[in-house]
Amino acid sequence: MRCSAHILNLIVNHELNDIKDLITRIRGAVRYIKSSPQREQHFKACIKKEKIASKSVLCLDVQTRRSSTFFMLEAALELQKAFERLEEDDPHYKLELNNEPPSKSDWYDARVLAKFLQKFYNTALRLSGCLYATSNSYFQEVIGIECLLSECAKSSDTGLCSMALRMKSKFDMYCWNIEKMDSMLLVALVLDPCFKMEYVKFCCTKLHPLHKVDELMHRVKEAMSRIFAKYQLYDSINSASASSTQKSNGMAVDGPFREACEPEDSLLSRYRKYLKAKKVGSCKSEVDRYLEESCEECGPNFEILSWWKLNCSRYRVLAQVAKDVLAIPVSTIATESTFCTGGRPSSWSA
Template identity: 35%
Template sequence: MQQQSYMCVTAHFLDTDWKLHKRIIGFFLISCRNGEDIGKDIERCLVYWGLEKVLSITADDASANDGTISYMKMVMNNAKTSIAEGQYFHMRCATHVINLLVSDFLRELDIPVQRVRAAVRFIRNSPSRITQFKRCADLEKVDSKAFLPLDVCTKWNSTYLMLKTAATYEKVFDRYGDDDPYFATELNSEEEPGVPEAADWEYARKIPEFLEPFYNLTVRVSAYNRCTSRIFFHEIADVYILLREWCESTDALRKEMAERMIAKYNKYWGDHESFNILIFVAVALDPRYKLSDYTRFATSEMFGEIKGEEVWKKMSETLDDLFKEYGKMYASSEKKEMESDVVQGMSLMRSLIAKRM
């Protein structure tokens, strides 16, 4: 079976009426996963659409993407179309970072997840099994509108939904196993992980409880019909505070999960020197917050008093630098327009005076 790699390029932009748009501007086969070659593909896509100015590119944490970003920064700097010389060009995908936080934890609980997945797959593989399972659910008086979604192994949010739903049917699975001998026979075969045990169902109930905040966060930051950059600051701050609370938990599983996640968190969002400061600048541009005591307090809570003050000052300096660059780009043209308006106004006044005379 031939495996080929494709790339999708999506543009997000505001029109003259400040309406947010999302458009797929490229979907094509890539022959090489080398960062520079991928960058050239993106360059050709931008040239085709006549796009010169790009504030940032959002990509996941694949190593090739670092080379892609470096190449694009070089191209745009040479063409003098970059903003702030590409300092804020690389925006790490927030949902990908969340995926990395969660995936490590799920790998540690792989066997319980595999057993529940196998049980769900067994039921869904046959219409007659589904019908019989629903009869068992009626007898157990399970009142649930959701019915056993099967997850995609590489997408943790689908695993979250599967476990959350399957846990409500624990007694139904037990009853079904008593009625259908093939259930235990097939799941206990060499190819399968086994029938879910009591401990597996306990994990199936606890895991969704832990993952729900991250699932809700993913839904909120993945919205495409409204601007989400202004909420990143609040969301990642809430995640950090939550993980810090869990590190003090008496629940061993919760504490272990938090310690693993917070290590990943610090890699991507804990180092104020390496993350994209635009995540924090966006909240300063929100008229409800600005560079207020709230943002100062929040950065202090996230990074500690000393580093928090450094981040807050970096936010202020970045805003100042961007405003100066904006001034360089547009002030001269606006000044010319104003001078032209003054000249036209003076000319009109002279003509009116001449007519009256």
């Protein structure tokens, strides 16, 4: 399973490389202002003339930290009119930028880009390794990005549409291919009692053909059943081992002596075991019972790990599955390291 932060980094880097000339022009404008206190004062005067109420502070980005590029664009966009006023009032501004200050189309494209970067940055923030997000949160963040890109790709605005299509092609390649998506991440969401299987189907049918969604649901159910079967086998082995240990610690002569003296008790005991085995064989598995029950109310204070802790007596084996699956890290790095250049997406065995 790939680190989500590295995947987001790849998508963002691809798009920023495609429009690097735009970024270079805005960076040059910011650098011009930050190069001396006098220019900063002149720029503040332009802000006052344009009556801009924003308290944003211009900052230069570090080109190896893509998050800083987002912060630079965010601040510059709020002060766009001041930049345009500076172009009129300061003759040295255009000369130092080789007569290529940011144009109106540059500012427009930067505003569109910032909208996408905001979404990617917020997603990286929530999936940050330093926050130890449970793995069920991954699907909701990913589906949110896909919905945004899909909606923008249908826009009549050609600039917005083309940028969304470029980012969506990279997004599908690295992050969200319904035919190749890691089933474990969907199992993690299904183990969220607020969503379960229906939420996955509901979201996917909004974006993909029904037959592909049905295939995905089948893969997720199979994956969940396989994992549960392995945990159930492990649990039964542990239970048998504990039972044999308990018997060996008791009086060895008591069992045979009791059977010899009171054969009817032995038959009764065997009959009870037979009924118990029959009942277990006819009962639904924990997975089926869990999926058939209605979803929990999902409030702001809902804690998924606390829920499984409280319900471990009802789902003894499935609770162990949830504890391990929800602990799968979806990101291995801190937020400030997410949008950085260089490096390949790390992966590990889940």
